[in-house]
Amino acid sequence: MTVMAGRETASQFTEILNRVKVAGLLKKKPSFYIIRLIVISLLASALWVAGGFVGLLTNQHGAWILLGFAIAGLLGILSAQFGFIAHEAAHRQIFRSNKANDWAGLILANLFAGLSYGFWQRKHNKHHQKPNYIDEDPDINIRVLSFTVESRDRKKGFERWLSDRQGYLFPLLLFFTGFDLLLDSFSSLSRKDRKLSIRLLEFGLMAVRQTAPYLAMGFMFGWLWAIALWVFMMMIFGFFMGAAFAPNHKGMPLIEKDAKIDFFQRQVLTSRNIRGSWLKDNLMGGLNYQVEHHLFPSMPRPNLAKAHKIVVEYCAERGVPLVEMNLLSSYVVVIKYLNKVGLSGQSDPFVCPMVAQLRPRY
Numbered sequence: 001m002t003v004m005a006g007r008e009t010a011s012q013f014t015e016i017l018n019r020v021k022v023a024g025l026l027k028k029k030p031s032f033y034i035i036r037l038i039v040i041s042l043l044a045s046a047l048w049v050a051g052g053f054v055g056l057l058t059n060q061h062g063a064w065i066l067l068g069f070a071i072a073g074l075l076g077i078l079s080a081q082f083g084f085i086a087h088e089a090a091h092r093q094i095f096r097s098n099k100a101n102d103w104a105g106l107i108l109a110n111l112f113a114g115l116s117y118g119f120w121q122r123k124h125n126k127h128h129q130k131p132n133y134i135d136e137d138p139d140i141n142i143r144v145l146s147f148t149v150e151s152r153d154r155k156k157g158f159e160r161w162l163s164d165r166q167g168y169l170f171p172l173l174l175f176f177t178g179f180d181l182l183l184d185s186f187s188s189l190s191r192k193d194r195k196l197s198i199r200l201l202e203f204g205l206m207a208v209r210q211t212a213p214y215l216a217m218g219f220m221f222g223w224l225w226a227i228a229l230w231v232f233m234m235m236i237f238g239f240f241m242g243a244a245f246a247p248n249h250k251g252m253p254l255i256e257k258d259a260k261i262d263f264f265q266r267q268v269l270t271s272r273n274i275r276g277s278w279l280k281d282n283l284m285g286g287l288n289y290q291v292e293h294h295l296f297p298s299m300p301r302p303n304l305a306k307a308h309k310i311v312v313e314y315c316a317e318r319g320v321p322l323v324e325m326n327l328l329s330s331y332v333v334v335i336k337y338l339n340k341v342g343l344s345g346q347s348d349p350f351v352c353p354m355v356a357q358l359r360p361r362y
Contacts, residue, residue: 013264013295016314020296023310025303032302033085033094037108044078047071048216055220068221072229075213076178076236077283083113083241084285090121091297106198110205113237116185118194118202123184128297132270133255139245140254143180144173146341147254167339171331174246178238182210240283247274247330248290251337252323265320267294268311273324276305280327291322 089105109117146152217226274288286301
């Protein structure tokens with residue numbers, strides 16, 4: 001398969017964008033998000049009330065603490081749901097006004113998910129501009145994972161030990177995603193490219209979000225159990241965040257830094273869709289439609305499934321490969337790829353012939 005000339009491929013995105021616009025799929029749907037936020041907030045409130053009753057029972061019999069962990073885990077899942085909506089606000093999916101989206105994202109990310117909105121927005125925008133570009137995409141520049149042998153070989157000590165075994169350890173590492181994001185969130189507040197008042201506001205909201213659950217759990221279950229419950233809640237939150245984002249690009253072709261690929265094929269060839277269902281659409285925040293999300297990042301979540309049909313049809317017309325698989329199979333691919341890099345000094349991540357032929361030649 002050959003790659004079309006820049007002018008012709010540039011028109012591919014224009015063509016499919018026109019089809020999506022005609023279908024009305026770029027129109028905002030704030031009511032979807034408002035209703036969703038109300039439902040998630042009511043569920044979270046009910047869980048905290050239930051936690052208070054379980055705390056009283058735990059004081060009478062310690063075995064009830066298991067139910068406390070179940071409640072903490074569910075709260076972690078709901079925190080991830082707040083995080084997904086903050087992610088959508090950063091993409092201007094909710095409101096027409098950029099300012100309204102930014103304020104919604106800041107409140108949801110910092111106060112409800114406990115992560116820095118500014119850090120996430122900056123990092124995630126870089127990812128969307130050049131997904132799977134070596135040394136350009138922050139999502140493949142991770143401390144404990146290596147996506148090329150060269151990246152693995154640059155790591156030292158414990159990070160290198162983890163990279164050597166990263167495929168086997170990947171499911172376990174997902175549980176620590178929340179802590180990694182939290183550290184990056186707080187460290188990002190030292191950057192001086194944003195107003196001090198916004199950074200202080202973000203710090204205050206994150207501090208409230210991270211301390212308030214611990215204090216509440218401390219009063220309900222005692223201070224030692226509160227530590228364990230807070231850590232467990234963060235682990236479940238991190239797992240759901242990491243598990244939703246991991247299948248989307250990991251194990252897909254990597255692109256060398258200087259390679260030139262048009263926008264349409266860059267987004268389609270480096271992204272993987274997960275076959276959807278009502279449950280996956282909700283638990284993954286719509287990220288199972290990763291190709292459509294990368295092509296139309298400002299498209300509201302409810303419209304992604306409809307856009308998927310248009311994209312599949314268009315890719316078939318143009319002979320552009322679109323990767324789609326079930327969720328379990330995607331994790332198998334990711335783990336095998338990580339093991340290939342971690343365990344072999346001869347791995348070549350440029351496994352896609354179309355992308356491989358775009359490598360710069362000197």
